[in-house]
Amino acid sequence: SxxxxxxxxxxxxxxxxxxxxxxxxxxxxxxxxxxxxxxxxxxxxxxxxxxxxxxxxxxxxxxxxxxxxxxxxxxxxxxxxxxxxxxxxxxxxxxxxxxxxxxxxxxxxxxLGKGRMRPGLLYESDEEDGARPSRRRRMAERAAEGGDDDDVSLYNMIESIENLEDTKGHTVSEWVVMQAPRLEIFNRFKNFLRTTVDSKGNNIFKEKIQQMVEENKESLIVDFHLLANAHEVLAFFLPEAPTEMLQIMDEAAKDVVMSMFPKYENIAKEIHVRISDLPLIEDIRSLRQLHLNQLIRTSGVINSCTTILPQLRLVKFDCPKCGYILGPYFQNQNQEVRPGACPECQSYGPFEINMEHTVYQNYQRISIQESPGKIAAGRLPRSKDAILLADLVDQLSPRLSYASEITGIYTNNYNGSLNTKNGFPVFSTVIMANYVERNDDKLAASALTDEDVRTIVALSKDERIGERIIRSIAPSIYGYEYIKVCHRTSQCLEGFQRTLGGKHKDHHIRGDINILVCGDPGTAKSQFLKYVEKTAKRAVFTTGQGASAVGLTAYVQRHPVTKEWTLEAGALVLADKGVCLIDEFDKMNDADRTSIHEAMEQQSISISKAGIVTSLQARCCVIAAANPIGGRYDPSLTFADNVDLSEPILSRFDVLCVVKDQVDTFRDELLAKFVVRSHRKHHPSARAKEDDPLPDINPSSIEKIPQVGWFNGAVEEIQKIHIKDMKYILMRFPLKVLTSKLLKKYIIYAKEKVDPKLHQVDQDKIAKMYSELRRESMATGSIPITVRHIESIIRLAEAHARMHLRSHVNSEDVNTAIRITLESFVETQKFSVMRSMKR
Incomplete structure (x- = not known):
């Protein structure tokens, strides 16, 4: 033309x-x-x-x-x-x-000229002799010479360029690559980068570009909501044709950056636009054919990754016969592009890669797996491979195992082994990452609304908030208030880690509370673990019989694509900043239990296998359930004699809970009525009732009910009351159960927004308590008391203060921590020693 x-x-x-x-x-x-x-x-x-x-x-x-x-x-x-x-x-x-x-x-x-008059305005007629035909007319003539009446001419496209969303019957992918729409998108996005300001009138992307240049990076992060507010049509085109749109945006961003810093091209040859805060988050298991070639956003945990590899981007070849340089050839993800023949000497090769003129880029392949807390019951977690390029590499790794988000293009590629396995041609899918983000735990508190915060603060002012939380934990389980208190305190310090100040800033002290529940069969030990799994923000549930040492910690395996050794995260690593629940803890062999010693105290896992030497974070609390030797707990023996666990592993648990199935007529009746009432109340066809009608009650029996708690004999006092008078206990102590959603929000707020100080702690009381416990432990021959128990008391006191949203640890918190420690120590003694200690 x-x-x-x-x-x-x-x-x-x-x-x-x-x-x-x-x-x-x-x-x-x-x-x-x-x-x-x-x-x-x-x-x-x-x-x-x-x-x-x-x-x-x-x-x-x-x-x-x-x-x-x-x-x-x-x-x-x-x-x-x-x-x-x-x-x-x-x-x-x-x-x-x-x-x-x-x-x-x-x-x-x-x-591109601004304010330039059209040729039609300079002449009386476009057909006047000597007047040059207008550009629009020349473009219309060129389009007409193509001979295709079905295609929309470039003349018509330029006329309707103001209505960019009108694709003239084309798909979005076809529309955005045409010359006129592409030019309009280029100009609009460049204008968006230059003119977008914040509430204070400051240019948003000018500051981001300056920061990017200072850090020698090549990624410019663009908020999707800002783009949608400024140019809705660009925000509409972006998810539908991400490959073409991102290419145009990269060119516009590079133009803006080079206009501000002309010499920055010597550092970064390309500028990549990263799209953040895409509104819709897709689950990994919900990705379908509909999402192919679309811009998606998904979340999960990183369980494996490869090393950083150089990938061919633009390759040139040398002809060994004539020395001619062939290329450049752009390499895509699906196949390798090679020249057929030399255009100079018509030789068919073989050709050698010109290392000097070939352009490489960083390449890393990771595997993202569904978060354990988001998997439906009975489902196995699914994973998806993602490819990180350029400066996105090495931003996500298994050692940072908390939930991560990936925004990228969901595409497919050819996999010969997959075709052989299935017996028919299929494609494997992969996510070409555009933007990655590590979700810290602080993001959970930011999701709370102002109304949630006001409700939580109002609840903390209730004098009986502690008892309400205890009653709200596993409400379908009758009794066991002591175990519920332990679970409550452990959740308030879930994933917390104390860092020493001064010259020892790199030294960390465990902040999580580890709990071991041991008792007879049928005492709802596993139900407690299941309830914690549902209410905790991040929880990984496993069993001792089905878990091995590498399954709990980490293991290495060969990557099926790169054939290199990669690191796979285990249960403790996946539960980082969460809780790891281990059922049937006694069924593990000694070698497997020994592997979690480091994770329970130092909260890290050291790996030295297949040339990989590293340390993974395992900042989680461990709640385990075990059965006694022989199936039944023998009260005549100590706790160490009833379980097949070594002293090193027992000393790493802050609280030891013993659950005994004792025959008691009164308690058995209460338990039976509770179970029947629970089934009747939760039946689908039953009408919802808040309370049952009160039976006939003797008012004189009200005075027999003392105002005592669970820790000083409430069960023994309640046993003296007739069963028909139990309703007066609820009337005397009215407690409203918190919903599981509100309880979860309350725990998240307490854990992330409250950091109580310890300078008001009664040090003499804790020191005296520790010395007496060590003396009794040596005298009775029960579980050994070590310095770890002092730290356990401090952790329990901090957790109790967090539960009440207090900024300082007071005497009430210390007394509660001492009661829990004493109860744990007494319950692990022989029956005769325990009875004498209770007296």
């Missing part, structure tokens, strides 16, 4: 010269016919032509036809500068390409 304009302009110039020939002193003499003898003969000829009537026209054929070809010296005068009688060779392909390039550059400059 550019070459056609070149020849058209040239022909128009020749016609103008022929119509108005300039005079010169060099006459041109004819050769075939003699010239006129005098001027009268020529005048007579011209006069006869002027006398011809307009209707008859000029006689072109006749007896005097030869006179038209006789030379006229006065008229046959031409300028040699405009003579075009030389022979011109045809343009070479490279020459034609150069002409087209110059014409396209001129057209782009005209289109």
């Amino acid at each position: 550019g070459l056609l304009n070149y020849y058209q302009d040239r022909s128009e110039s020749e016609m103008d010269d022929q119509m108005n020939p300039p005079f010169s002193s060099n006459p041109s003499q004819g050769e075939d016919l003699p010239p006129f003898q005098d001027e009268s003969e020529a005048d007579a000829l011209l006069g006869n032509l002027g006398e011809v009537e307009e209707g008859e026209g000029e006689e072109l054929f006749g007896d005097r036809l030869e006179r038209d070809y006789r030379p006229i010296p006065e008229l046959d005068v031409y300028d040699p500068n405009v003579m075009d009688d030389a022979d011109y060779e045809a343009l070479s392909p490279s020459g034609r390409a150069e002409v087209d390039r110059l014409l396209q550059k001129r057209d782009r400059e005209e289109a």
Whole structure:
């Protein structure tokens, strides 16, 4: 088209010269016919032509036809500068390409010009002689020469460019790659980067670009909500055609960055636009064919990753026969592109890669798995591979095992082994990451609304908030208030880690509370673990029989694609900053239990396998349930004799809970009524009732109910009361159960927003308590008391203060921590020793 304009302009110039020939002193003499003898003969000829009537026209054929070809010296005068009688060779392909390039550059400059008048405004008519055809007309003529009436002409596209969302029947992917829409998207996004300001009037992306340049990065983060508010059509096109849109945005961002910092191209050859805060988050298991080639956002935990590898991006080849450099060839993700033949010597190779001119980029492949807390009951977690390129590499790894979010293009690629496995052609899917984000635990508290915060603060002012939380924990389980208190305190310090100040800032002290529940079968030990799994923000449930040492910690395996050794995270690593629940803890062998010693105290897991030497974070509390030796707990033996666990593992548990199935007529009746009432109340066909009607109660029995708690004999006092008087206990101590959703929000707020201080702690009381416990432990031969128990008391006191949203640990918190420690110590003694201690 550019070459056609070149020849058209040239022909128009020749016609103008022929119509108005300039005079010169060099006459041109004819050769075939003699010239006129005098001027009268020529005048007579011209006069006869002027006398011809307009209707008859000029006689072109006749007896005097030869006179038209006789030379006229006065008229046959031409300028040699405009003579075009030389022979011109045809343009070479490279020459034609150069002409087209110059014409396209001129057209782009005209289109990008601001405030420039149209050619139609400069002339009275576009068809006026001597006026150059407008660019719009030339583009319409070029489109018409294509001969395809079904396609929308570029002329029509430019007319409707203001209505960019009207794709003229094309798909979004086809529309955005056309010249006019692409140019409009380029201009709009560049204007968006230059003009977007915050509430204070500061340019948002100017500051981001300056920060990016200071850090020598090549990623510019763009908030999707900002883009949608400024240009809705761009936000609409982006998820539908992400590959094409991101390419245009990258070019516009590079143009803006290079205009601000012209020499930054020496550091970063490309600028990548990263889209953050995409509104919809898709689950990994919900990705379908509908999401292919779409921009998606998903979340999960990183359980494996490869090392950073160099990937070919633009490759050039050397011809060994003639030395010609072939390329560059752009390498895609699906297949390797190689030249067929050398254009210089027509050789078919083999060709060698030119290492000097080949461009590489960083490449890393990771595997993202569904978060354990978001998996439906009975489902296995699913995973999906994601590819990180450029400066996204090494931002996510298994050692940072908390939930991560990936925004990228969900695409497919060819996998021969997958076809062989399935027996028919299928494609494997992968996420081409555009933006990654590590979700810290502080983000959970930011999800709380102002109304939630006001409700939580109001609840903390209730004097009986502790008892309400105890009753709200596992309400379907009758009794066991002591175990519920332990679970409550452990959740308030879930994932917490204390860092020493001063010169030891790198030293950390465990802040999580580990709990071991041991007792007879049928005492709801596993139900407690299941309830914690549902209420905790992040929980990983496993069993000792089905878990191995590497399954709990970490293991290495060969990656199926790269064939290199990769690190896979275990249960403790996946539960980082959460809780790890281990049922049937006694069924584990000694070698497997030994592997979790480091995780329970140092909260890290050291790996030295297959050339990989690293340390993974395992900042989680461990809640385990075990059965005694022989199936039943023997009260005549100590706790250490009833369980098949070593002293090192027992000392790492802050609280030891013993659950005994004792025969008691009164308690058995209460338990049976509670179970029957629970089944009747939660039956689908039953009508919801808040309370049952009160039975006949003897008012004189009210005075027999002392105001005592669970820790100083409440069960023994309640046993003296007739069963029909139990309703007065609820009337005397009215407690409203918190919903599981509100309880979870309360625990999240307490754990993340409250950090109680310890300077008001009664140190003498804790020191005296520790010395007496060690003396009794040596005298009775029960579980050993170590310095870890002092830290356990401090952790329990901090957790109790967090539960009440207090900024300081007071004497009530210390007393509660001491009661829990004493109860744990007494319950692990022999029956005779325990009875004497209770007295």
